[in-house]
Amino acid sequence: MDKALRPGRWLTYAILFGFALFTLLPLIVIVLNSFRTAVEIGRSSLIGWPAGLAWRNWSEAWGHFCIAQRCEGIRPYMENSFMMVVPATILSTALGAIAGYSISLWRFRGDTIVFAIVVMGVFLPEQMKLIPWALVLRELDLTNTIGALVLIHTVQGFSFTTLFCRNYYIGIPQDLMKAARVDGAGYFRTFWRIVLPLSPPILIVTVIWQFTGIWNEFLFGVTFTTGGQQPVTAALIAIATTPATDVVEYGIESAAVLLAAIPTLLVYFFGGRYFLRGLTAGAVK
Amino acid sequence: MRRRLADFLPLLVIWLPLLISVAHVVGFTAWTTWLSFTPSDLLPEYDWAGLRSYRAVLRTENTEIAYANLLVYGVGYVGLTMLIGFVLAVLIDQRIRAENLLRTIYLYPLAVSFVVTGTVWSWLFNPGQGIQKFVNGLGWTSFRFDWIIDRDFALYTIIIAAVWHGVGFAMALFLAGLRSIDPDLHKAAQIDGAGPFRFYLRIAAPGVAPIAISVLVILLQYAIKTFDLVRLDRRRAGHLDHPARAGGLRLHVPARPARARLGRRRSAAFVADRGAAALLPLHALAGPAGAHQWIRRCAPAAG
Numbered sequence: 001m002d003k004a005l006r007p008g009r010w011l012t013y014a015i016l017f018g019f020a021l022f023t024l025l026p027l028i029v030i031v032l033n034s035f036r037t038a039v040e041i042g043r044s045s046l047i048g049w050p051a052g053l054a055w056r057n058w059s060e061a062w063g064h065f066c067i068a069q070r071c072e073g074i075r076p077y078m079e080n081s082f083m084m085v086v087p088a089t090i091l092s093t094a095l096g097a098i099a100g101y102s103i104s105l106w107r108f109r110g111d112t113i114v115f116a117i118v119v120m121g122v123f124l125p126e127q128m129k130l131i132p133w134a135l136v137l138r139e140l141d142l143t144n145t146i147g148a149l150v151l152i153h154t155v156q157g158f159s160f161t162t163l164f165c166r167n168y169y170i171g172i173p174q175d176l177m178k179a180a181r182v183d184g185a186g187y188f189r190t191f192w193r194i195v196l197p198l199s200p201p202i203l204i205v206t207v208i209w210q211f212t213g214i215w216n217e218f219l220f221g222v223t224f225t226t227g228g229q230q231p232v233t234a235a236l237i238a239i240a241t242t243p244a245t246d247v248v249e250y251g252i253e254s255a256a257v258l259l260a261a262i263p264t265l266l267v268y269f270f271g272g273r274y275f276l277r278g279l280t281a282g283a284v285k
Numbered sequence: 286m287r288r289r290l291a292d293f294l295p296l297l298v299i300w301l302p303l304l305i306s307v308a309h310v311v312g313f314t315a316w317t318t319w320l321s322f323t324p325s326d327l328l329p330e331y332d333w334a335g336l337r338s339y340r341a342v343l344r345t346e347n348t349e350i351a352y353a354n355l356l357v358y359g360v361g362y363v364g365l366t367m368l369i370g371f372v373l374a375v376l377i378d379q380r381i382r383a384e385n386l387l388r389t390i391y392l393y394p395l396a397v398s399f400v401v402t403g404t405v406w407s408w409l410f411n412p413g414q415g416i417q418k419f420v421n422g423l424g425w426t427s428f429r430f431d432w433i434i435d436r437d438f439a440l441y442t443i444i445i446a447a448v449w450h451g452v453g454f455a456m457a458l459f460l461a462g463l464r465s466i467d468p469d470l471h472k473a474a475q476i477d478g479a480g481p482f483r484f485y486l487r488i489a490a491p492g493v494a495p496i497a498i499s500v501l502v503i504l505l506q507y508a509i510k511t512f513d514l515v516r517l518d519r520r521r522a523g524h525l526d527h528p529a530r531a532g533g534l535r536l537h538v539p540a541r542p543a544r545a546r547l548g549r550r551r552s553a554a555f556v557a558d559r560g561a562a563a564l565l566p567l568h569a570l571a572g573p574a575g576a577h578q579w580i581r582r583c584a585p586a587a588g
Contacts, residue, residue, distance in 0.1 A: 013381065015373075023391055026409065046414045046418075118303060132313040132316040158306050159306060237400060257405070272389055
């Protein structure tokens with residue numbers, strides 16, 4: 001209506017879309033660069049329109065580019081990341097769902113305090129746990145394995161997933177639980193028959209959240225794995241910290257960075273709604 | 286026998302993961318804390334060394350700078366993120382078109398690793414390749430944007446990248462808060478002749494105050510945890526090898542030396558006891574505050 005004509009309206013849109021452009025800028029730049037050759041970038045700057053489509057960047061980044069003296073591209077590291085993220089996500093989500101159920105619906109003595117301590121884990125900075133993890137991994141003989149990262153992310157993710165699931169399950173009426181008990185259903189039966197069928201919304205949120213978080217994490221990856229065992233985020237750091245003696249292959253690096261970002265970006269664009277729900281879980285009530 | 290198992294199994298399933306998690310949270314914190322009072326260096330030693338590590342941290346020339354930088358970074362990052370996030374939320378709340386599109390755009394940085402974020406921003410900030418060169422190329426040859434190699438300004442480039450990353454989160458929470466304000470209040474304000482400015486200042490802002498506290502606490506957590514972005518922004522962007530110049534959270538860098546030896550020799554390195562010493566006071570404050578905040582906000586039935 002007449003609202004559309006007001007100058008304030010224009011200003012609102014100008015600010016909103018201006019900021020959107022700022023937000024998109026790095027993504028646009030890196031997508032464009034992934035199609036430009038090193039020579040082209042060197043002549044102008046990192047901001048520019050590609051003259052042609054240099055698909056070679058992508059194939060080099062995927063299969064041939066040298067990362068810390070290993071010239072196999074980013075592919076083996078992507079595989080490592082998947083090997084790490086899939087089991088860790090499934091395990092932490094499953095355990096979190098069960099723990100959330102125990103705490104919120106089954107209830108036991110001391111559940112509130114145990115929950116409080118577990119949730120503290122969400123806020124414990126990774127750096128505080130680095131040394132104990134190093135010692136534990138050495139004892140378990142897991143140093144420099146993907147299994148080690150799965151273990152770490154499962155234990156660590158458990159705090160998140162328990163928090164998410166418990167906050168969701170707390171909304172399930174206790175009457176349902178009572179009815180189940182009257183019918184003689186035990187701990188597992190109640191979970192399987194009543195709680196689990198109600199769970200898909202929170203499980204989707206949790207899986208998306210865990211997948212993104214574990215994929216993107218790299219402090220543990222860089223600390224506890226080397227060479228061919230590293231997840232892709234750690235490998236990107238290896239690219240980044242390689243001394244730039246020759247021409248920096250910005251085009252190939254852009255493609256590599258994009259390849260590493262694609263899984264989580266896809267998850268975000270297809271599950272954005274759930275992603276947001278995970279974000280606001282608990283913060284807005 | 287079967288009956289026993291049926292009683293026993295749920296107890297196991299309930300308690301085993303919880304106990305591991307509790308041991309991980311409490312035990313690891315205590316362990317690191319303990320190590321910070323020992324003379325551990327390359328290998329753990331469990332003799333009492335008192336405050337030696339703490340004194341060593343304080344003696345390091347960079348400690349003061351690091352804490353000062355952390356303060357500037359924390360205030361700048363949290364303040365700007367919350368301010369911009371709130372303004373964007375208010376603007377989006379004006380029944381605009383393309384709301385979903387804008388929200389999707391604002392939030393995508395959260396889905397991307399700091400490794401990616403840091404890499405791209407360090408390119409853009411690099412005066413030899415990024416924004417400066419681009420603008421120079423457009424004809425404005427005297428344009429300078431070389432903060433990242435300027436020891437006094439490098440920290441601000443990190444703040445820009447971090448704000449870019451976090452604004453969507455603050456916006457989303459504020460918007461959810463604004464939407465939960467009773468629409469009748471809005472109408473009442475209009476009837477009373479309160480303009481939009483008055484409405485947002487007097488009614489909406491206090492209304493979202495509890496959410497603002499959540500956002501604040503969570504962002505502070507991020508600020509203290511930030512290590513990733515700093516590492517990334519430092520590299521190759523120029524001559525940022527000197528920690529003081531890199532600004533940032535040198536406190537978190539002990540992770541690096543630990544790694545160099547760890548991976549190769551399988552003997553843990555304990556340079557990080559100093560890191561723990563430096564971090565402890567901060568986390569002693571921030572950790573419980575954060576947990577308390579979450580539990581308070583999201584545990585109405587805790588009692």
